[in-house]
Amino acid sequence: MSETITTEVVNRVLYATIENPPINLVDRPFVRDLVELLDELDGSPDIGVAVFSSADEDFFLPHVDVLHIPEYTAEAARSGGPYDVNLGALYRRLSELGQVTITVLEGRAGGAGNEFALATDMRFASRERAVVGQLEVGTGLFPGAGAVQHLSRLLGRGNAMQVLLAADDWTAVEAERIGLVNKALPDEELWSYVTAVAERIAGFPAAAVRLVKRRINAATLSPREDAYVDGSLFATLASDPEMAKRISFLMDQGFQTRSRAELEIGAVLAEYSSSGAD
Amino acid sequence: MSETITTEVVNRVLYATIENPPINLVDRPFVRDLVELLDELDGSPDIGVAVFSSADEDFFLPHVDVLHIPEYTAEAARSGGPYDVNLGALYRRLSELGQVTITVLEGRAGGAGNEFALATDMRFASRERAVVGQLEVGTGLFPGAGAVQHLSRLLGRGNAMQVLLAADDWTAVEAERIGLVNKALPDEELWSYVTAVAERIAGFPAAAVRLVKRRINAATLSPREDAYVDGSLFATLASDPEMAKRISFLMDQGFQTRSRAELEIGAVLAEYSSSGAD
Amino acid sequence: MSETITTEVVNRVLYATIENPPINLVDRPFVRDLVELLDELDGSPDIGVAVFSSADEDFFLPHVDVLHIPEYTAEAARSGGPYDVNLGALYRRLSELGQVTITVLEGRAGGAGNEFALATDMRFASRERAVVGQLEVGTGLFPGAGAVQHLSRLLGRGNAMQVLLAADDWTAVEAERIGLVNKALPDEELWSYVTAVAERIAGFPAAAVRLVKRRINAATLSPREDAYVDGSLFATLASDPEMAKRISFLMDQGFQTRSRAELEIGAVLAEYSSSGAD
Numbered sequence: 001m002s003e004t005i006t007t008e009v010v011n012r013v014l015y016a017t018i019e020n021p022p023i024n025l026v027d028r029p030f031v032r033d034l035v036e037l038l039d040e041l042d043g044s045p046d047i048g049v050a051v052f053s054s055a056d057e058d059f060f061l062p063h064v065d066v067l068h069i070p071e072y073t074a075e076a077a078r079s080g081g082p083y084d085v086n087l088g089a090l091y092r093r094l095s096e097l098g099q100v101t102i103t104v105l106e107g108r109a110g111g112a113g114n115e116f117a118l119a120t121d122m123r124f125a126s127r128e129r130a131v132v133g134q135l136e137v138g139t140g141l142f143p144g145a146g147a148v149q150h151l152s153r154l155l156g157r158g159n160a161m162q163v164l165l166a167a168d169d170w171t172a173v174e175a176e177r178i179g180l181v182n183k184a185l186p187d188e189e190l191w192s193y194v195t196a197v198a199e200r201i202a203g204f205p206a207a208a209v210r211l212v213k214r215r216i217n218a219a220t221l222s223p224r225e226d227a228y229v230d231g232s233l234f235a236t237l238a239s240d241p242e243m244a245k246r247i248s249f250l251m252d253q254g255f256q257t258r259s260r261a262e263l264e265i266g267a268v269l270a271e272y273s274s275s276g277a278d
Numbered sequence: 279m280s281e282t283i284t285t286e287v288v289n290r291v292l293y294a295t296i297e298n299p300p301i302n303l304v305d306r307p308f309v310r311d312l313v314e315l316l317d318e319l320d321g322s323p324d325i326g327v328a329v330f331s332s333a334d335e336d337f338f339l340p341h342v343d344v345l346h347i348p349e350y351t352a353e354a355a356r357s358g359g360p361y362d363v364n365l366g367a368l369y370r371r372l373s374e375l376g377q378v379t380i381t382v383l384e385g386r387a388g389g390a391g392n393e394f395a396l397a398t399d400m401r402f403a404s405r406e407r408a409v410v411g412q413l414e415v416g417t418g419l420f421p422g423a424g425a426v427q428h429l430s431r432l433l434g435r436g437n438a439m440q441v442l443l444a445a446d447d448w449t450a451v452e453a454e455r456i457g458l459v460n461k462a463l464p465d466e467e468l469w470s471y472v473t474a475v476a477e478r479i480a481g482f483p484a485a486a487v488r489l490v491k492r493r494i495n496a497a498t499l500s501p502r503e504d505a506y507v508d509g510s511l512f513a514t515l516a517s518d519p520e521m522a523k524r525i526s527f528l529m530d531q532g533f534q535t536r537s538r539a540e541l542e543i544g545a546v547l548a549e550y551s552s553s554g555a556d
Numbered sequence: 557m558s559e560t561i562t563t564e565v566v567n568r569v570l571y572a573t574i575e576n577p578p579i580n581l582v583d584r585p586f587v588r589d590l591v592e593l594l595d596e597l598d599g600s601p602d603i604g605v606a607v608f609s610s611a612d613e614d615f616f617l618p619h620v621d622v623l624h625i626p627e628y629t630a631e632a633a634r635s636g637g638p639y640d641v642n643l644g645a646l647y648r649r650l651s652e653l654g655q656v657t658i659t660v661l662e663g664r665a666g667g668a669g670n671e672f673a674l675a676t677d678m679r680f681a682s683r684e685r686a687v688v689g690q691l692e693v694g695t696g697l698f699p700g701a702g703a704v705q706h707l708s709r710l711l712g713r714g715n716a717m718q719v720l721l722a723a724d725d726w727t728a729v730e731a732e733r734i735g736l737v738n739k740a741l742p743d744e745e746l747w748s749y750v751t752a753v754a755e756r757i758a759g760f761p762a763a764a765v766r767l768v769k770r771r772i773n774a775a776t777l778s779p780r781e782d783a784y785v786d787g788s789l790f791a792t793l794a795s796d797p798e799m800a801k802r803i804s805f806l807m808d809q810g811f812q813t814r815s816r817a818e819l820e821i822g823a824v825l826a827e828y829s830s831s832g833a834d
Binding site: 005181212 | 322359413415416417418419420421426429431432434435436437438439440442443444445446456457500504508511515518520523524547548550551
Binding site for chain 3: 142151200
């Protein structure tokens with residue numbers, strides 16, 4: 001029934017491929033399908049590991065659909081339980097999933113798309129093609145679905161400040177250097193490496209895997225309340241006129257389509273100041 | 279009186295060499311001798327730094343003696359004080375020692391052997407020969423003597439997940455990249471580097487060294503209760519039938535002897551699933 | 557009115573250049589001027605980013621003026637508010653500044669000079685010329701103005717122990733490797749890189765920048781009380797006779813002047829033990 005996520009199970013590993021044209025935005029259909037997939041995984045003891053990747057050459061998940069924020073937020077809230085609030089809370093559910101989760105980054109992961117990757121347990125990136133970043137601050141938004149918490153803990157204060165405040169693009173090699181991804185691999189090695197890690201873990205005793213993941217989460221995830229605080233800050237800035245002007249400028253450049261405003265978003269963000277749009 | 283740890287003191291630095299044939303298992307004799315050594319160091323203001331290394335070319339400390347868990351655990355509990363519970367609690371005592379502690383890794387450090395290294399203050403590894411890892415999850419056990427806490431804090435969530443859940447071998451260079459060791463050095467530089475660091479610190483004012491170590495510990499060590507929680511999870515899984523089957527498979531391959539099941543443990547762990555042993 | 561810090565504002569970026577002859581010590585005049593600059597920045601919504609660098613080729617800020625500790629401490633306490641105690645508390649104010657702060661390291665940053673850099677939000681270092689370190693333990697002092705807290709969180713326990721206890725010099729490349737600086741860049745790229753990052757952030761919506769910085773601070777800065785605890789430990793050791801002997805030895809070697817005792821302080825610290833001065 002999923003429109004945007006195709007799944008296949010091999011050796012206790014679920015491979016989830018995201019295909020949500022035109023550019024894999026985190027939008028209402030994707031969020032709906034993600035909730036459904038998490039519901040399925042919760043009831044699937046036969047799946048040990050879930051591997052997420054994209055069918056789009058250019059994009060893993062570039063960011064949310066900024067024109068339909070209330071819609072995807074409402075869809076995320078339908079996840080229910082302690083996670084019934086916003087996208088960040090849904091991602092928290094992803095982090096606490098019983099299965100081990102892995103993201104394969106081959107195209108661009110930005111904003112809430114990178115926050116999806118950060119919510120999974122491990123990230124492996126194509127050395128040639130992956131690009132990651134948090135564009136929010138450059139658009140006047142707050143990275144409210146987990147990036148502040150994850151990056152503060154993964155990268156430390158100095159690099160978290162740079163990634164979040166400069167809102168620029170990071171290559172896979174630089175992302176590996178600062179600890180944002182586990183490892184950057186050449187395309188010709190990427191999938192065999194990931195499959196080996198995934199099948200390996202899926203073949204280990206499930207009780208040990210589950211307990212260890214739970215204890216790492218207890219030591220590394222931020223307090224759950226942060227999903228609410230950061231989500232509120234996102235909501236606040238999303239109704240700021242300054243944000244509307246920046247997004248309008250970006251839409252004029254082709255934002256949310258396969259255009260330079262997406263493929264070189266890091267550079268385009270910096271052009272607003274000198275565009276006279278202000 | 280120590281059977282398994284030889285010591286020598288030079289310029290306020292104690293060099294402790296582990297030699298516990300056949301392969302330096304963390305077993306009852308080693309734990310007994312470690313407790314004795316910690317008792318001695320507690321009463322030795324003339325020693326500023328303790329450097330731990332192994333006399334065995336292949337092994338620093340590969341893991342615990344899985345056939346005698348109650349015996350070494352009881353020995354660890356004899357350490358007394360707030361540390362009278364299990365191996366993790368004894369390692370916590372090691373972390374809180376008044377002296378600065380350094381581990382030199384030239385062979386394999388795995389499981390509770392790597393947890394020993396993580397409990398010391400710094401780790402320097404032979405670029406050519408050191409291999410580190412946490413095999414527990416691959417055997418159905420829980421890494422309950424500190425690895426979850428140390429790796430979560432040293433490596434961050436992503437790499438901690440991979441090291442602990444994939445339970446694979448890591449080279450010194452990769453271990454340095456993710457922050458698991460301070461530095462990987464070529465064999466020809468390793469000991470002169472370590473000796474210089476150790477003698478340097480041992481020559482500095484003791485009050486400053488002690489206070490700074492105490493404050494770093496306050497900022498970086500996990501709550502003490504975690505030694506009890508993680509130790510309990512280890513004990514729980516140690517009586518799981520799934521663990522018994524995996525260990526039995528490994529014993530058939532030569533586990534706990536100088537065999538491929540030790541020298542290539544990372545690879546051997548993954549062979550169980552396809553062995554039909556299940 | 558500032559004697560030791562020259563400022564210039566370009567595109568909402570304030571460039572603050574430190575020039576406090578003879579060697580940019582953190583002394584009473586510099587601390588007075590820093591308090592004044594922070595007061596100015598607090599009332600300057602038109603400035604988005606502050607970039608700190610040094611006019612001295614050899615020194616960013618090598619350390620405090622050890623002969624006038626009470627004087628600069630009293631000056632720092634005049635900062636007022638919750639920061640009215642000591643240098644570490646003043647640096648905490650710097651970390652919590654509304655503006656984003658960047659340090660450019662081209663010469664030596666040591667002791668409280670490196671703690672200044674650590675208190676700013678990002679650090680970029682000259683690959684050829686920057687040298688960083690915490691010399692305190694080598695002189696019998698406690699690094700009490702933030703280093704223990706920042707390094708414990710940025711570097712993790714192992715490398716924090718080494719940087720703080722071995723009290724040695726670190727090159728820019730090694731500092732980047734362990735995460736002490738954001739990035740080490742060749743001289744010919746350093747300033748264009750820094751200016752681009754600074755102007756980029758200064759051109760982004762101020763509300764987003766401010767909120768994100770505040771949330772990163774909440775996740776990464778240590779409890780404020782630590783400034784008091786660490787400052788007290790510094791004060792305690794500063795009156796220790798052992799510290800007086802070490803400092804006296806260093807003064808004989810030219811400490812606090814442009815001499816080998818400053819330009820090769822890492823090496824000189826280790827010479828005390830073998831000097832027979834003890």
